[in-house]
Amino acid sequence: MSTKAKNSTSPNNSRSVQHLISRILVSGIIVLSILGCEQDNAITDLQTNTPIFDLDLFEQNIIDYINAGGDTPVGWAYTISKDGNLSRSNAFGKARTAADGTLNFTPQKEINVASVSKFYTAIAAMQLLEANNLTIEDKINTWLPDTWVKGPGVSELTFKDLLKHESGLQSTNTNFDTTLGYEGLQNCIQTGVVNSTTRNYLNVNFALFRVLIPSLWSNLEGSPAIDIENDANTQFMYLLYMQQHVFDPLSLPLVGCVPEDRETATLYYNVNNPNNGGNGQYYGSWNNKSGGGGYFMTTMEMAKVNAYFEHTEVLVSNEQKAIMKLHRLGMDTADPIDEIHGNYYSKAGSIGTSNDPTTSQGVQTQIVMFPFNGIDCVVVMNSQGVTLQGTISLRQMIYNAYNNAWVQP
Structure with missing residues (x-):
């Protein structure tokens, strides 16, 4: 007009x-x-007194709840983002204590993210399933090396079974070099499905993607030559795919499963180490056992992956993202009691030297996404044995910090 x-x-x-x-x-x-x-x-x-989320209170809750037991982590950091934009970040303590040559911990300091690596592996798997016109319900059998002997039930295993830890495979979460190395994966497949196919959290389920991701990639036009019968080649090609298709699109160069130089790398402690002068643990290369763990990243880099996954389609389409969330693929299981403001999506990581909280040295990591109001959070610490407020779970502590940050106007 x-x-x-x-x-x-x-x-x-x-x-x-x-x-x-x-x-x-x-x-x-x-x-x-x-x-x-x-x-x-x-x-x-x-x-009507509808509660309002207080970002400052959420941040303070995280700090207070981690320090609640009086045994602050040797080193730790956090980020909080809103709608994909970094809103808060800070770090405390040491990446290395005086016994190891004092070095401060910062949000830019690399740490072994442990099983948060599974979330990144799941993203890559979803990309390749879509590229190959496959779904999570398709079988993994034809994508395994031809020379591997397939034990009972392997022919019926799906990508979903692995991504949900419902494979029924036989493995342990100890001695990773043996159980998660190429030969360990081959032996696991030969043993086959011998356990219940209900959820059983095993690193081998995701370590198998160190072979499956190169195999799926090799089927695409223009892909590099990939020999999945060769251990070194699967290691290299898994890491190459992850770099080119998960980290490079986010402008995160040189993300990998090898730590910084030993003299400057983050070390891993028990909260009691600074009192007794004990040295920290050093984690070397995880290339040979990657897939379910082992990426070395900064807190800021982890936050960036969260933001791009949750708020864009750069990594996965909205359809694939919805599938990942529905089935919690590469994520923690749902916690309906504590997810009181919509669904929460998280992934925890932990590596320790023992089950004794007073002596175990290791790392704890946690990512959480709260879609209801666009909040994403990362917390990492290079210590075990920390007394958190009201819980031993880093995930539960973050959930509590978030839920208790809703205030009456």
Whole structure:
């Protein structure tokens, strides 16, 4: 309508313009009326005491809850993002104590992210399943090395079974070099499905993707030559795919499963080590056992993956993301009791030298996404044995910090 008024040469042009202006003014009044109603509704919502999320309180809760037991981690850091934008970050303590040559911990300091690696591996797996016109319900059998002997039930295993830890495979979560190395994976497949196919958290389920991801990649036009019968080649190609298709798109160069130089790398402690002068643990290369763990990343880098996964389609399509969330692929299981503001999506990581909280040295990591109000969070610490407020679970502590950050207006 406005275009016709502008181009008209009719003697009634001025009258048409006046008419148009009148309509615009009327429309403006209607719009203002709608806005006024929305504002009234907002006031009404406030009057009904609807809780409001307090970002500052969430941050303070995290700090307070981690320090609640008086045995602060040797070194730790956190990030909080809102709608994909970094809002808060900080770090405390040491990456290396005086016994190992004092070095401060920072959000830019690399740490072994442990099983948070599974989340990144799941992203890559979903990319390749989509690229190969496959679904999580498809069988893994044809994507395994031809020379591997397939034990009972392997022919029926699906990608979903691995991604949900429901494979029924036989393995242990100890002696990773043996159980998660190439020969260990081969032996696991030969033993086959011998356990219940209910959820049983095993690193081998994701370590197998160190072979499956190169295998799926090799089927795509233009992919590099990949020999999945060769251990070194599967290691290299898994890491190469992850770099090119998970980290490079986010401008995160040189992300891998090899730590910084031994003299400057983050070390891993028990909270009691600074009191007794004990040395920290050093984690070497995880290339030979990667897939389910072993990436060395900064807290900031982890936050960036969260942001791009949750708020864009750079890593996976919205459809694939929905599937991952529905089945918690590469994520922790749901916790309906504590997920009181929509669904929470998280992944924990932990490596320790023993089950004794007073002596075990290791790392704890946690990522959490709260889609209800666009909050993403990362917390990492290079210590075990920390007393958290009301729980021994880092995930539970973050959930509590988030839930308790909703306040009455």
